[in-house]
Amino acid sequence: xxxxxxxxxxxxxxxxVLLVFLSISMGAxxxxxxxxxxxxxxxKMALELRSYGxxxxxxxxxxxxxxxxxxxxxPKIKTVFWKYNITxxxxxxxxxxxxxxxxxxxxxxxxxxxxxxxxxxxxxxxSVQGVKGIAPWWEVxxxxxxxxxxxxxxxxxxxxxxxxxGRELDATAHGRTRRFKVVGVVTTGGFEEEQLxxxxxxxxxxxxxxxxxxxxxxxxxxxxMDEFGKKNPSLMSKEEFEKWYCTAYVTSVAKNVEEVMAGSxxxxxxxxxxxxxxxxxxxxxxxxxxxxxxxxxSATAVSTSLMASMAERGREIALMKAMGADRxxxxxxxxxxxxxxxxxGGIAGYLLGGQLAELISRLVFNSHIVSPLWxxxxxxxxxxxxxxxxxxxxxxxxxxxxxxxxxxx
Numbered sequence: 043x044x045x046x047x048x049x050x051x052x053x054x055x056x057x058x059v060l061l062v063f064l065s066i067s068m069g070a071x072x073x074x075x076x077x078x079x080x081x082x083x084x085x086k087m088a089l090e091l092r093s094y095g096x097x098x099x100x101x102x103x104x105x106x107x108x109x110x111x112x113x114x115x116x117p118k119i120k121t122v123f124w125k126y127n128i129t130x131x132x133x134x135x136x137x138x139x140x141x142x143x144x145x146x147x148x149x150x151x152x153x154x155x156x157x158x159x160x161x162x163x164x165x166x167x168x169s170v171q172g173v174k175g176i177a178p179w180w181e182v183x184x185x186x187x188x189x190x191x192x193x194x195x196x197x198x199x200x201x202x203x204x205x206x207x208g209r210e211l212d213a214t215a216h217g218r219t220r221r222f223k224v225v226g227v228v229t230t231g232g233f234e235e236e237q238l239x240x241x242x243x244x245x246x247x248x249x250x251x252x253x254x255x256x257x258x259x260x261x262x263x264x265x266x267m268d269e270f271g272k273k274n275p276s277l278m279s280k281e282e283f284e285k286w287y288c289t290a291y292v293t294s295v296a297k298n299v300e301e302v303m304a305g306s307x308x309x310x311x312x313x314x315x316x317x318x319x320x321x322x323x324x325x326x327x328x329x330x331x332x333x334x335x336x337x338x339x340s341a342t343a344v345s346t347s348l349m350a351s352m353a354e355r356g357r358e359i360a361l362m363k364a365m366g367a368d369r370x371x372x373x374x375x376x377x378x379x380x381x382x383x384x385x386x387g388g389i390a391g392y393l394l395g396g397q398l399a400e401l402i403s404r405l406v407f408n409s410h411i412v413s414p415l416w417x418x419x420x421x422x423x424x425x426x427x428x429x430x431x432x433x434x435x436x437x438x439x440x441x442x443x444x445x446x447x448x449x450x451x
Contacts, residue, residue, distance in 0.1 A: 058351045062344055062380075063387050065432075069340025070391020070425040071398055073333045074417050078399035080329040096131070096176050096259035098296045100308045110135075110254040111306055113242070117163045118302035119260065123287070124295045125166070127263045130175040132156050133255035135245050141238060143203045143211035150199060151237045152213055154245025154255075157186045157194075173239075176261045180234070183207065184226035190244045193222035196235035200227045213238060213248060220248045260299055260308075264292040266323045267316070337428055344432025348380075352436045359443050369441055376437050380429045388425030392418050 102109050111133070119131055135154040140147060156172035163169075174186060184207035187193055195205060205211055209224050222240055229235060246252050265271075271291035275283055287294050292310040300308035352359075362372060395417070403410065 058347060059379075059383060061347045062351075062429075063383050063390075065340050065343035065347060066384050066387030066425050066428050067390040067394065069337050069343075069428045070388050070421045071394035072336035072340075073424040074392055074395025074421045075398035075402060076329050076333045076336065077420060078395065078414070078417055079402055080326060095179075095311070096261045097264065097292055097311050098260035098262055098299060098308055099311055100258040100260060100299055100303055100306050102256075103305050103307045110251065110256060111258065111303060113246075113253045113255050115303050115306075116255075116258065117161060119258075119299055120161065120163045120166055120169065122295075122298035122302055124262065124290055124298050127290050127295060128299075129261045129263060130171055131258055131260040132171060132173045132176055133242060133258045135242055135249065135251060135254060136256045137215055137245065137249040137251075139213045139215040139238075139248070141199075141203065141211055141213055143205045143209065146203050148202065152215075152245055152248070153237045153239050154242040154249075155239060156242055157239075176259060177230075179230070181229040182226040183229070184224075187225055187239075187241055190241050191220070191222055192225045193238055193240040194226040194228050195224050195239070196237050197227055197229045198235040199238065200224070211238075213240075215248055216250050218248055218250070220244065258303070258306075260296075262292065262295045263290065264295055265290045266320070266326075267291055267293075337424055340428045341431040344428055345435050348433060348436035349439065352440050359440050363443065372441060373437060376433065376440060377430075380433045381426070384425040384429035385422070387429070388422035391425055392421035395421060 100111065102111050113133060116131070116133055119125075119128060122128070132155055137152050137154075138149060139152045141150045141152075142148075158170055158172045158174050161169050161171045173180070182194060184194075193211075195203070195211075200206060203211065205224050207224055207227060211222055211224060213220050213222060220240075222238070228239070242255070246254060270282075271286065271289065271293060273282070273286070275286060275293075275297065278286060287297070296308040296310055300306050359372065362375075400410070
């Protein structure tokens, strides 16, 4: 009997059913699209933020290694638990040298580093590491060093020495002198403009520090920090530590790196990590808010459509009550109608939302996105929530109908 009533209801009111179906479908589609691109947007924004500098700094532990780290340990960074979250790293070796060029001479800082180094790690895919990857905001007039005797000079230092691209300068330390050809002048707006940058192996030879580095900058994709992520790992229980270690907090990724770098101390660069976490949290909150707003608008549309439908079906509801239908039976009929429409609307919304997410991703991020499977049950759940929320007021109105008043006109 219930199935026949539902069938007749759909056949006699196709326009009302279609309107409710469209309202539910649009709500589910927008929710699916927003939730689908939220992960993509967070990932893209995290990658974009990585261009603003490394968020982990690895330095020698105070009492170990003679104040230096070992270059031989650097490949191990790409073998840690969160190795796929580490987008790049580069070492630095600092030293005070006497720099002379064109009759001018002064003491300054030489920094040995990797510019673009092909890193081979057994069992892992080859990767390119270096300052060019983790500091893309550096403005280099000229080019990057390609040979052992080529260097990049900070803009301020280059101005004082009167050197430019194509000129030569000498760096002297510990009685050794090395001549460099300037292939680039770098502008960063920071302390780098006061330094001379050369290949790491060359600076190690100049400073008589083979295989040594002063610090390592690591750039890693991380999740926003919360109160749990800020807890001291040494005070955690075993279960808490496992949860913390297996979550990509900047602190847990730093712990990973510290474990493989002998005699090191890895710490987050909080100025960058905090700003990234705050921005990503706000973006995620915005997407959730827009999703709830879309579902609320759809529920309002459904409620309006059903209220109009209930006004037309007043005599039908009154007649059912006069024939003995109770509140449960009346509710079962209308909830059954709404559930069937919401099921169809949820499926349509998922398919439409996937296309909408693909369109937004292509137009905004210039990338391709595939809707994850978990969005399908999410779309169905959204459709049911919209349908049931929109049905509350109309159903309440239907249950308050008095058969005597309605049938007497």
